[in-house]
Each structure stands twice: as C-alpha cells, then as structure tokens.
Amino acid sequence: MKGSHFTEFTIGFVLSMFFIYFLFVVALPKVTKSILPEVVRDIE
Amino acid sequence: MFPSNRGSVLLVSFATWFFCAILFFLLVITPLWILAVTREIGKLHEFIHLNLAANYPNPENIVDGLKNLLEAMGQQGLGDANSPFRPRLSQIRNISVFFRTNNDQINGMLSGQIHSIPFTREGTQTDEFQLCFYSDPSNLNDEHTNCGPRELDEKYQSLIRDSSNYISNPIVVGITYKPLIFGFLEDIFGTNKTSVQVYYPKFANVPTSTEAPVLNIDTFANYVLPTTLNTGVLSDANQRCFSHVFLYPSNFIFNLLVLLKTFFNFDDIVFRKYVTTPLGLSFVLKIQDMGADTYIRTNNDPMPFVDVEFEPSQGVVVYQNSNSGGNSTFEDLEISLQNAPSGHTFVLSDCFNRVLFDRNFHTLSLYHGEVFEQVTGVPPETELVTNQTPNKVEFSKFMLSFLAPSVKFWGDMNIFNDVRINTPDSMAIQTLIYNLLDGSLQAITDQVSNPPGDAITLSFLFNINPPYTSQYLINMSGGSSFSPSIFFNLNYFFNFQGQAQTGNLKSASYKTVSFNIPQEPPSPDQNNNLATNILRTMISDDFRNSLLNCYEHFQNCGPQASNQVSWLENFRETTERAFAQLAMAVFKHLTVLQK
Numbered sequence: 001m002k003g004s005h006f007t008e009f010t011i012g013f014v015l016s017m018f019f020i021y022f023l024f025v026v027a028l029p030k031v032t033k034s035i036l037p038e039v040v041r042d043i044e
Numbered sequence: 045m046f047p048s049n050r051g052s053v054l055l056v057s058f059a060t061w062f063f064c065a066i067l068f069f070l071l072v073i074t075p076l077w078i079l080a081v082t083r084e085i086g087k088l089h090e091f092i093h094l095n096l097a098a099n100y101p102n103p104e105n106i107v108d109g110l111k112n113l114l115e116a117m118g119q120q121g122l123g124d125a126n127s128p129f130r131p132r133l134s135q136i137r138n139i140s141v142f143f144r145t146n147n148d149q150i151n152g153m154l155s156g157q158i159h160s161i162p163f164t165r166e167g168t169q170t171d172e173f174q175l176c177f178y179s180d181p182s183n184l185n186d187e188h189t190n191c192g193p194r195e196l197d198e199k200y201q202s203l204i205r206d207s208s209n210y211i212s213n214p215i216v217v218g219i220t221y222k223p224l225i226f227g228f229l230e231d232i233f234g235t236n237k238t239s240v241q242v243y244y245p246k247f248a249n250v251p252t253s254t255e256a257p258v259l260n261i262d263t264f265a266n267y268v269l270p271t272t273l274n275t276g277v278l279s280d281a282n283q284r285c286f287s288h289v290f291l292y293p294s295n296f297i298f299n300l301l302v303l304l305k306t307f308f309n310f311d312d313i314v315f316r317k318y319v320t321t322p323l324g325l326s327f328v329l330k331i332q333d334m335g336a337d338t339y340i341r342t343n344n345d346p347m348p349f350v351d352v353e354f355e356p357s358q359g360v361v362v363y364q365n366s367n368s369g370g371n372s373t374f375e376d377l378e379i380s381l382q383n384a385p386s387g388h389t390f391v392l393s394d395c396f397n398r399v400l401f402d403r404n405f406h407t408l409s410l411y412h413g414e415v416f417e418q419v420t421g422v423p424p425e426t427e428l429v430t431n432q433t434p435n436k437v438e439f440s441k442f443m444l445s446f447l448a449p450s451v452k453f454w455g456d457m458n459i460f461n462d463v464r465i466n467t468p469d470s471m472a473i474q475t476l477i478y479n480l481l482d483g484s485l486q487a488i489t490d491q492v493s494n495p496p497g498d499a500i501t502l503s504f505l506f507n508i509n510p511p512y513t514s515q516y517l518i519n520m521s522g523g524s525s526f527s528p529s530i531f532f533n534l535n536y537f538f539n540f541q542g543q544a545q546t547g548n549l550k551s552a553s554y555k556t557v558s559f560n561i562p563q564e565p566p567s568p569d570q571n572n573n574l575a576t577n578i579l580r581t582m583i584s585d586d587f588r589n590s591l592l593n594c595y596e597h598f599q600n601c602g603p604q605a606s607n608q609v610s611w612l613e614n615f616r617e618t619t620e621r622a623f624a625q626l627a628m629a630v631f632k633h634l635t636v637l638q639k
Contacts, residue, residue: 005053005057008053008054008057009057009061011054011057012054012055012056012057012058012059012060012061013057015054015058015061016057016058016059016061016062016065017061017065019058020062020065
C-alpha cells in the first residue's frame with residue numbers, strides 16, 4: 001500500500017530490538033565491569 | 045506532519061519501537077520480575093525465620109540450623125525451578141542475622157560469627173556466600189566484614205534500637221542479593237537489594253512501655269525495609285492460601301500492579317498488604333480513607349478484634365462499607381487490638397490508602413503460608429504450659445492452629461476461632477476436634493495413638509463476636525452512621541479476664557487445659573471427672589463474670605437491648621454446649637484409646 005511504510009516500521013522494529021539487546025545485554029555490563037571492577041567483583 | 049522520506053520514517057519507527065520496548069520493559073517485565081524475585085526472597089526469609097524460631101534461644105542450634113538450611117539450599121537451589129525469574133543462590137551475597145538477647149553469653153557466642161556456605165553455581169562453579177551474626181547494630185555497617193547490609197541507614201538501625209527497648213530479643217534478618225536482570229544497574233549505582241525483616245522470638249518478653257511512635261505503613265515499611273521495599277502478599281482468588289510472599293519496591297509499583305490487574309481483568313490474582321500481630325501485644329490499627337471496596341480480613345476467620353461483617357459463603361470475614369451506601373469513606377476508623385495472638389495476620393485490601401500503626405507495632409512482619417504453619421502464634425498462657433513439657437522445640441513443631449467450623453449462634457459467629465494443640469499426635473487431635481465441631485462425633489475413632497502417660501495440652505482461643513456489627517451499631521448510634529467507638533467500648537464487657545480496664549479490649553482469651561493420658565483405662569467416674577474439669581476450666585468464673593457484666597449492662601439499657609440479652613443467653617447456652625461436647629469428645633477419645 002502506498003505510503004504505509006510497512007517496510008520501514010519493520011526495519012525500525014528489528015533495529016530497535018537489536019539495539020536494546022546490544023545496549024542492555026552486551027554493552028552496558030561490559031562497560032560497568034570495566035569501570036567498576038571492584039563493585040562487580042564484590043557483587044559476584 | 046509525518047516524515048515522507050524513507051530515512052526519516054525509519055528513524056521515527058526506530059525511536060517508536062525503542063520507546064515502546066522500554067515502556068513494555070518497565071511496565072510489564074519489571075513488576076513481574078520484582079514479584080518473582082522478592083517472592084523467593086520472602087521464602088528465604090520464611091525459612092530462616094522458622095529455623096530461628098525452632099532453635100531459639102540456643103545459639104549453637106541457630107548457627108547449625110541456618111548453616112544446614114543454607115547448605116541444603118545451596119545444593120538444591122532456591123525457589124521454583126520452573127520460574128524463569130528464580131533468583132539463583134549466586135545472587136545472594138550474604139545473610140546477616142542481627143541477634144541480640146538479654147543474655148550476654150548468647151550475644152557473645154553469636155556475635156561476630158561469619159560462616160561461609162559453599163554452593164555450586166551453574167552446575168559446576170563453586171561459590172559461597174556468607175552467613176553473619178551480629179549483636180550490635182552498628183556492626184551491620186562494618187565494611188571490613190563484607191557481610192553486613194552496609195547500605196542500611198541510620199533509620200534502620202534506630203528501628204533495631206527502638207525495638208530493643210520494647211522487647212529484649214529482636215532478631216533481624218537481612219538478605220542482600222543481587223538482582224538478576226538489573227545487575228548492571230546495580231553495578232552502576234553500586235548498591236544491592238537488601239530485604240530485611242525483624243522477628244521476635246516467641247518467648248520474648250511482652251513489652252510494658254506505652255510510648256511508641258505512630259507510623260504510617262509506608263513509613264514503617266521503609267523503616268523496616270530500608271531499600272524502600274514494601275511488603276505484600278499475593279494470594280489466589282479464593283483466599284485460601286497465602287502461598288506467595290513478595291516484596292515490592294514501592295507503593296508506585298504496587299499501585300501499578302493493581303492497575304495492571306484491573307486492566308487485564310486478572311481476577312485470579314489478588315494483591316494484599318498484610319501485617320501480622322506480634323506476640324500478645326496490643327496496638328491500634330488506624331485505617332484512613334476506606335473506600336467502598338475496602339475490607340479487612342484475616343486468615344483466622346473471623347477477625348475477632350474488629351467490627352466485621354460475615355461472609356459465610358466464602359468463609360471470609362469481610363468488613364464492608366455497606367452502612368453508608370458503599371460509596372462514602374470512613375475516616376480514621378480505629379481498631380484497637382489488645383492482646384492479639386501472635387501470628388494473627390490481618391490482610392488489608394489494596395485500596396487502603398493509609399494505615400497507621402500506633403503503639404507496639406513491633407513485628408508487623410510478613411509471613412507467608414497458612415496460619416497453621418506459623419510457629420510464632422503461641423499465646424502467653426500456652427507458653428506457660430509448654431514450659432512444663434519436656435521439649436519446647438517439639439512443641440513449636442507441633443504447634444498448630446486451624447479454623448474450626450462455625451458453631452452456629454444467633455447470627456454467624458465462631459467461638460472456636462483458633463484452636464492450638466500441643467500433643468505428640470497433634471494432627472489426630474486436630475482432626476478429632478474438627479470432627480467434633482463439625483458434628484461428626486461418629487468420626488472420632490482411634491485416630492489418636494498417644495501412648496499412655498503422654499501429656500496433651502489443648503489451648504483454645506475464644507473470640508467473642510457478638511452479632512452486633514453494623515446492625516447493632518446503627519441501633520446504638522441512632523442513625524446510619526458508623527460508630528466504631530461504641531463497638532469498642534462494648535467490647536470491654538467481653539473481657540474474659542473480668543478486669544475492669546477501661547479502654548482495653550480483651551475480646552479473646554486463651555484457655556488451656558493440660559492433662560495426661562491415664563496410664564490405666566479410666567473408669568467412667570474418672571472420665572466424668574476429666575470432662576468436668578475441662579468444662580470447669582473452659583467456663584471459668586471470670587468468663588461467667590464477664591457474661592454477667594454484659595447481662596447487667598444490657599439489662600440496664602432497657603428494652604432496646606433485648607436483642608443483646610437474648611444473644612447473651614444464646615451465647616452462654618451454646619458455649620456451654622460446645623464445651624460440653626468438646627469435653628465429651630476428649631474423654632470419649634481417651635476411652636477409645638484405652639481399649
């Protein structure tokens with residue numbers, strides 16, 4: 001359908017999910033562990 | 045207004061989905077996770093509490109018992125294995141037990157003990173967490189031990205100190221754990237979750253102080269749970285079993301959960317706030333802004349200390365705002381609880397806005413499990429009896445309470461609201477009395493296998509719930525307005541102790557009968573004597589005097605109190621009949637036993 005932008009919404013969905021996964025599962029834990037090794041070691 | 049080029053659309057789409065995902069995460073996943081994890085933590089609290097109660101006051105047993113418990117948990121894991129939110133033992137950093145008694149020797153033995161409990165993480169990796177004991181609140185923040193819930197603030201410590209003023213043997217259990225999903229956030233903020241509960245051993249002294257702070261429930265919850273965790277219970281819709289305990293982080297989350305429940309029409313999930321009365325203590329429960337659906341119920345139905353209406357169909361005592369049309373609110377309904385039995389759990393519906401606890405709030409800690417499983421509900425009178433029994437621990441293990449079926453009066457009420465039994469064969473005795481009160485005397489057979497010479501102690505809590513409730517109060521107040529003050533003033537006359545203590549409510553009392561199973565088969569006369577003794581104990585003079593006081597009071601009120609006089613007559617007759625039935629059943633049981 002003209003102007004529905006279905007493809008863009010789909011791509012946006014996939015990208016956002018990937019971004020969330022990367023942000024919360026991959027990147028942030030690594031960053032925090034590198035920044036705060038003492039805390040992480042203490043916690044784990 | 046909507047972007048037309050493909051790049052802009054893609055950007056808007058990405059942002060929208062991202063926003064929605066975060067929103068979903070916060071609104072759905074977060075509450076579910078909090079529910080699940082805190083529920084499991086609540087279970088751990090429960091395990092520890094039961095262990096403490098069973099081994100108190102022997103410090104060595106406490107240490108060994110907790111070690112064994114935690115080692116077993118380390119092997120078997122914690123919580124429901126099928127739950128994706130199951131907190132792993134690796135998340136628990138340490139368990140800190142603040143333990144202070146009035147026995148310096150015990151304090152010295154326990155304080156400073158740190159035990160490392162090994163466990164296997166993820167099947168292979170060996171780890172350990174620490175079990176720490178303290179007897180000084182200031183040591184809880186000892187950074188050198190890496191064991192105390194160090195984030196506990198001064199407010200929490202002052203709670204411990206205040207508690208120590210009221211009661212000499214508080215036990216505070218703090219569990220510090222690392223949340224699973226938000227671990228990285230915890231890393232960022234450098235904090236862990238700590239759930240803390242304050243327990244008081246069943247043999248602790250009853251405080252005598254009359255000065256206590258007035259606490260808002262939120263304040264109190266934050267007070268006890270310094271990480272702003274609140275307390276609550278998740279029960280199934282039929283209210284039969286409070287099988288899940290969870291801590292939720294704030295009233296915001298709690299309200300959010302209620303909102304979600306309402307929105308999705310999850311009728312099978314009921315959220316409750318609830319409190320548990322401390323041992324034999326009195327406090328005033330003030331409830332403000334009661335909405336139309338507000339109710340109070342207990343799992344010791346009916347609730348004996350408050351003005352309630354009965355909901356026989358569900359077996360649930362419900363207070364409903366029916367007197368005023370169901371829409372208005374009651375303000376500052378004050379419920380006086382005097383000498384409430386320990387472990388009596390009051391469940392407050394989630395539409396309570398504020399609950400104030402005044403005077404002797406003490407534990408108000410959360411339990412889970414049915415009341416039968418609680419080992420803290422030992423009335424003082426029963427304690428005295430149990431001191432004569434050879435093994436207190438055994439007693440606590442066999443301490444049961446259950447809801448006996450209603451003995452029908454004029455109106456719906458229970459007199460056998462709570463029956464506590466101490467016997468080596470307590471389940472059988474429980475069944476025995478249950479059958480008795482159920483009118484199934486034929487079912488009383490040789491269910492009990494106590495050997496001759498064993499001690500049997502029956503302790504009954506009689507709760508007097510006259511059929512006044514709303515109808516009576518309306519009559520007395522001369523209008524449709526609710527007047528709780530009249531209710532409580534009248535409760536004075538139901539003081540089983542027969543003591544004129546204005547302002548004190550003693551609507552319930554424990555009566556204890558202790559006897560030994562005869563070594564030899566009793567003769568009919570002996571049986572009769574036993575039954576008579578039981579009957580006399582149950583219907584003691586002070587009980588009769590209390591009834592007499594009631595009589596006199598209502599008779600002085602003239603014809604308008606004829607209903608009350610009628611009720612008292614009925615009550616006395618029914619009570620005595622019930623007691624007689626009970627006595628009959630006991631000695632009949634003994635007769636069967638001797639055959």
